[in-house]
Amino acid sequence: MTSPTAESIDKQNGEPAGDTIEVPSNEETSDPPKGRDRTFHTKIIIFVILSLVSLAHAFDATCICVALPTIASELDATVSESLGLATSFLLTTTIAQPVYSELSHAIGKKIGYLISVSIFLAGTIVCGVARSSLVLLVGRTIQGLGAAGPQALSAMILTDLFPIRQRALFLSLLNISWALGTVTGPILGGYFTQCENAGWRWIFWINVPLLSTSFMGAWLLLGYHKPQGRLNHRLRRIDWVGIILFGFSGVALLLPLSWGGSKYPWKSAKVISPVVLSAIGFIALAVYETFYAKHPMFRPSVFSNRSTCLQFVNITIHGVLMWMALYYMSVFYLGVKDYSPLKTGVWALPATLTVAPIAAFAGWLVAMIGTYHWYIYSGWALMILAFGLLKAVDENMSTGIVLFFTFVLGVGMGLLIPAMTFGVQATTSNEDSGHAIATVFVLRSAGQCLGVAVGLAVFSSRLQVELGKLGYNDDAAQHMMKSMRQSLRTGGPEDWAVIHAVVTALGVVWITGCAMASVAGVLTIAIKCPRLPEDDQGPPLVSQATRSLIQVDEERLSPPGNADIPLANLGTRCCHSRSHQPA
Numbered sequence: 001m002t003s004p005t006a007e008s009i010d011k012q013n014g015e016p017a018g019d020t021i022e023v024p025s026n027e028e029t030s031d032p033p034k035g036r037d038r039t040f041h042t043k044i045i046i047f048v049i050l051s052l053v054s055l056a057h058a059f060d061a062t063c064i065c066v067a068l069p070t071i072a073s074e075l076d077a078t079v080s081e082s083l084g085l086a087t088s089f090l091l092t093t094t095i096a097q098p099v100y101s102e103l104s105h106a107i108g109k110k111i112g113y114l115i116s117v118s119i120f121l122a123g124t125i126v127c128g129v130a131r132s133s134l135v136l137l138v139g140r141t142i143q144g145l146g147a148a149g150p151q152a153l154s155a156m157i158l159t160d161l162f163p164i165r166q167r168a169l170f171l172s173l174l175n176i177s178w179a180l181g182t183v184t185g186p187i188l189g190g191y192f193t194q195c196e197n198a199g200w201r202w203i204f205w206i207n208v209p210l211l212s213t214s215f216m217g218a219w220l221l222l223g224y225h226k227p228q229g230r231l232n233h234r235l236r237r238i239d240w241v242g243i244i245l246f247g248f249s250g251v252a253l254l255l256p257l258s259w260g261g262s263k264y265p266w267k268s269a270k271v272i273s274p275v276v277l278s279a280i281g282f283i284a285l286a287v288y289e290t291f292y293a294k295h296p297m298f299r300p301s302v303f304s305n306r307s308t309c310l311q312f313v314n315i316t317i318h319g320v321l322m323w324m325a326l327y328y329m330s331v332f333y334l335g336v337k338d339y340s341p342l343k344t345g346v347w348a349l350p351a352t353l354t355v356a357p358i359a360a361f362a363g364w365l366v367a368m369i370g371t372y373h374w375y376i377y378s379g380w381a382l383m384i385l386a387f388g389l390l391k392a393v394d395e396n397m398s399t400g401i402v403l404f405f406t407f408v409l410g411v412g413m414g415l416l417i418p419a420m421t422f423g424v425q426a427t428t429s430n431e432d433s434g435h436a437i438a439t440v441f442v443l444r445s446a447g448q449c450l451g452v453a454v455g456l457a458v459f460s461s462r463l464q465v466e467l468g469k470l471g472y473n474d475d476a477a478q479h480m481m482k483s484m485r486q487s488l489r490t491g492g493p494e495d496w497a498v499i500h501a502v503v504t505a506l507g508v509v510w511i512t513g514c515a516m517a518s519v520a521g522v523l524t525i526a527i528k529c530p531r532l533p534e535d536d537q538g539p540p541l542v543s544q545a546t547r548s549l550i551q552v553d554e555e556r557l558s559p560p561g562n563a564d565i566p567l568a569n570l571g572t573r574c575c576h577s578r579s580h581q582p583a
Contacts, residue, residue: 042221043161047170049217050157051177053117053150056207056214058181060124060143061089061448062352063189063203065330066341070193071200077133084137086327090449091254092144095247097152097442098297101435102243106234109153110222114215116149121211127204139204150214151445155437157222167425171437172363172418179356179417186330186345186352193341242289242297249281250446257453266461301429302436307528308427312443314380314527315420317520319447321383321513322413324455325351328509329406331459335502336395347399351406351413358414366422366532373529375419380521382412387514391507395499426530455509462508466501 064071064086072082104112123142130136158170192202256274264270289296303309329351333344366372386409393402421440428436 045217046157046161046221047173049214049221050150050154051174052210052214052217053120053147054154054174054177055181056120056210057093057147057151058178059185059188060147060181060204060207062182062185062326063192064089065327066186066190066334066344066348067193067200067203069334070341071136072133074200075130075133075136082133085133085140086452087254087449088137089140089144089147090323090445090452091251092141093148093151094442094445094449095250096145096148097438097445098246099243100149100152101156101438102238102297104153104156106231106238109157110218112149113153113157113218113222116146116153117211117215117218118146119149120146121208121215122146124204124207124211128201128208130201148445151441152438155441156434159434159437166367167433169363169367171421171425172359172367175363175417175421176356176360179352179359179414182326183349183352183356186326186348187342188345190341190343190345237295239289239293239295239297242285242293245281245285245288246297249278249285252278252281254449254453257450257457266457298439299432299435302432302439305427306526308424308436310523310527311420311423311427312439314416314520314523315424315440316443316447316450317516318413318416318420319444320451320454321387321447321517323448323451324509324513325387325406325409325413327452328455328459328506331502332393332402332506336499336506337399347403348406350403351410354407354410355414355417358411359417362415363418366418370532371529372419372422372426372532375415376423376524376527376529379412379415379419380517380524382408382415383517384514384521386412387510387517390510391514393506393510394503395496422532423527423529426532427528454512458509458512459505463501463505466504467498470497470501 068082068085071077071085077085100112100116107115120143123139123144123146126139126142127136128139130139154174155171158167158174161167162170188206189200189203192198192206193200195202252274256271256278259271285298289298290300303312326348329348330344333339333347334341339347362372362375366375386405389405389408390402393405421437424436424440425433
């Protein structure tokens with residue numbers, strides 16, 4: 001006998017019909033209850049498990065900024081190789097995140113998470129034992145491939161566990177664990193670098209217990225089961241064309257930005273050609289995802305709201321400015337103030353340590369009252385002010401004043417981290433929420449990678465000009481960046497001229513940051529910031545009628561000959577018959 005569909009039940013209850021799926025009877029289902037039915041204590045433990053990898057990820061990305069001159073000197077790395085140690089991790093993380101999001105629907109979130117943490121751990125061990133710059137570069141690349149998984153899947157798992165306001169709070173707390181990694185990274189990186197009994201390799205070994213603990217906890221507690229059906233059928237549903245286009249376009253954009261002005265002239269065909277290819281690749285990606293992809297990696301519906309798209313742009317800019325500030329304030333302390341790596345990490349605290357508590361406080365307030373627009377406006381205003389103030393910094397300025405400027409910068413960055421995430425949540429439907437948050441993490445990582453590359457391009461180009469005025473050849477800038485504390489310091493009167501050249505080059509970096517923050521501030525004016533709905537008023541993950549009886553969407557979810565898939569396994573692929581439409 002043919003059962004009535006969820007669509008007919010929805011109509012009988014006055015509910016709009018939506019995409020439907022079928023759930024087997026209780027007798028046929030042995031899967032655990034849905035994430036939101038778990039005990040609160042279990043949810044907290046799962047959150048801590050996710051936070052450990054977030055902490056390790058941020059630590060790994062930031063500790064290298066103060067250790068890079070020492071590593072480059074010990075391993076005799078060129079400037080491009082030493083830059084690659086920083087950008088390879090961020091680049092592979094950015095490109096691999098959408099891949100994990102797609103693969104999780106074929107192999108399951110739990111398996112995807114465990115595989116990614118294992119790869120992250122393997123790359124960390126390779127870095128710890130590296131004896132050459134090439135091996136270290138390979139290890140950093142493997143690390144990035146592994147770190148991308150938890151970055152993407154953590155947001156999707158939290159979306160499954162919590163309703164929207166609790167989700168916003170815990171996403172903020174996840175951001176805080178990431179911010180704590182940015183605080184401890186420069187300090188411990190500096191300490192290990194100059195400690196005779198440790199060495200820079202300990203910046204990698206310290207992550208091993210964190211990653212191992214997260215792996216074991218996820219293996220024991222994450223309740224996702226492997227999706228039903230044949231693996232080859234599920235793999236065919238992955239947007240492989242979108243993955244290839246995104247990866248190609250990302251690499252083609254970031255590499256020439258790293259090369260321009262340092263390895264090759266900006267007018268060189270080796271710089272211009274990849275940028276043109278990148279633009280073509282991103283246009284092709286947008287066209288393919290919108291009109292041709294059956295199961296798009298980047299859902300067009302996520303980008304259908306103007307405010308959401310503008311938030312995505314600003315999130316990318318925010319990532320650029322955070323990493324630009326972090327890396328090039330380190331250049332100021334190492335190259336201008338001649339501080340040790342440890343002291344450099346300590347003096348970075350006013351910016352890094354401010355981010356976590358400000359983000360926590362702002363996230364808690366937004367979760368309580370539901371409004372967040374003032375945090376976005378205030379955050380960008382402070383970012384513009386801070387970068388403008390940093391332009392006035394020179395070699396003679398009191399370090400206390402510089403610390404105040406970086407404190408202002410840290411407050412602005414902290415306000416924006418949760419506020420823009422809430423903005424994306426509020427302007428996307430529940431159906432697209434998991435994909436939207438995953439996109440936030442992808443764009444933030446892309447911004448971080450761009451921040452290092454763009455900062456280097458601006459800094460090195462200007463530094464070469466300034467050193468040229470002093471009679472140095474073009475290799476002088478490369479030598480300085482390779483060993484910032486020792487290069488071009490002869491003890492003679494020309495030292496101050498060289499230091500002033502570094503300050504001038506950094507000034508161009510700060511002006512660039514101020515201009516980018518100003519663009520984001522202008523874009524904010526056009527963004528609508530609807531209030532977050534109450535958890536008990538928000539749309540259910542699946543409507544009550546759909547819970548009663550659900551029919552399989554053969555096209556999207558089930559393999560041929562196997563239509564019965566437990567609802568607990570569908571994760572964020574569940575479609576909702578009632579979606580919250582953004583204002």
